[in-house]
Amino acid sequence: MRTLKLGYKASSEQFGPTELLEYGALAEQHGFDSVFLSDHLQPWRHDGGHAPAVLPLLGALGACTERIVLGTSVLTPTFRYHPAVIAQAFATLGSLYPGRVVLGLGSGEAMNEAPLGIEWPSGKERLARLREAVELIRAVWRDERVTFEGEYYRTANATIYDRPEKEIPIWLASSGPAATRFAGRAGDGWITTSGKDPALYTDTLLPAIHTGAESAGRSPDDLEKMIEVKVSFDSDLETATLATRFWAALGLSAEQKAGIDDPVELQRLADELPLEQAARRFIVSTDPDEHVERIRAYVDLGFDHLVFHSPGPDQDRFFELYGREILPRLREEF
Template identity: 65%
Template sequence: MIRFGYKASAEQFAPAELLKYGVLAEELGFDSVFTSDHLQPWRHDDGHAPAALPWLGALAARTERVLIGTSVLTPTFRYHPAVVAQAFATLGLLAPGRVVLGVGSGESLNEVPLGIPWPDGKERFARLKEAVLLIQKLWREDRVTSEGQFYKVENATIYDKPETPVPIYIGASGPAATRLAGRISDGFITTSGKGAELYTETLLPAVREGAEKAGRQIDDLDLLIEVKVSFDDDLQQARENTRYWGALALTPDEKTGVEDPIEMQRLSDALPVERTETRWICSSDPEEHATRIAEYLDMGFKHLVFHAPGPDQERFLRLYSEQILPRLRERSA
């Protein structure tokens, strides 16, 4: 099944406004609504960081059909994995069959301000793996005692949980975490705009390798990619809209160790639009736009979640539902 979703940008919009867009996405025919979970936004001025868990509960109550979830939440520092297990089990009961727990290894911007020492990538990966396995165990068993390297539970029970566990998707941009997604998760999450070779030669083969090591096939997983798109009748406006999200165009070296939204904003605002637009599919031609997006379907991704950078999200949703989604559904059929 090919699905097309909407990324509700929690970093850009206030909770009530964001909820309105999530509900509208369902009304206009989108298949899913995903949101991120940040303690702090990428920008200090005009930035937002609503908590994902209560927001998803509100979205569940206001919608009937769309799949909803996080892309992504970090279950290893601010949250104990058991708390995440409890919260998403509850969401799974409120919206049966419609909830996804998307997880990742985290970013220092969200954890260091709470006084959490920021470990290296090897430890973050180990924490993520242990957390996912513990969450799955808590959903699978009635009474859990476990003492891992990082997390301990003793006679822990998640009393209220759906009969079918909430699927867990692992977000990753490197081969190790991607192989982990193939081995132990129900889906894989990544983001667009990083060069076709990364997806075709590194990430998707790593998912396949991980799945096969666990006796599964890659088709057993939902392959989700968050596609950065800026579509407008005015091409220059589509390009200018990407300025708000300039942080996405910063190199890892440029943003390593940046834990303050004010500093992240300063670095982002210093970039010209020629840099900020590089992570986005910017277009004013619907046919050309759909053709470029379809490249990800050709790679093998089955679930495309569209993230638009502009301030007028209602306009984006309506333009996309009228001009882009029909073209993509026709191609995918």
């Protein structure tokens, strides 16, 4: 198993660009190995929400840090962006910050695409678009004058002129079996998120990542396995619990949020949830031992890159408390 890596989720849905750059730099100073930024056109909440563009943010964050790995968790290269444009953007980032850039991709959310007049397709089509996008991105990174005739995307003699010396890894995000098999088959890494039914990981996702990798003739150990771990830690339990309220939309069931792509409506539905339901996706505790034990469960499943998402408005306090109470123990034990 790889050496365990500890990352920081810089939440673009909650913080503006200046704050995100500050927190990314602080993450490096506190010894984190990576910073991942989300790519949203619209946030989960209208009031107090943010959605700065991820591509300029990554460039700026690279310029104000020195060693930390930078990536997207996740970007959708199938509607708002042509895949070849994403290939060009990340080739540029990789040239600027060699060996420090990861392209994390997913099949998308309606909240980011429907506001642009895009008719939101089925999951089957979204996955097909993602497969084709990955193929095209790799083709224009690899070859010159690429003419691509896909079902969804086309290029005619496309060339990327500024290529990075080091290969940019593509990590694929998933939460269901078909997309996870694709991640195992085609990804350099795999991204998923915490706080769901444990059986989803043990009975569905991990078997699917193994099946996908083996179908491509490689070992599942070849993939870096990243999980966004949602944590709320404070010396006061009420403070830790209340901090999750901003992210209450994550506590909505699939049925509750089906067909909703407006942050105003998502906010209304989220605000109707009991606080206990809003907090259920997070490890909420004042006890460092409990945090370590519950995080250990993901390491035991084989995840080797933990990216921590803290929901509170005071991220400086997260760096202080988690950096003092939790991260040293994780590094020592794993």
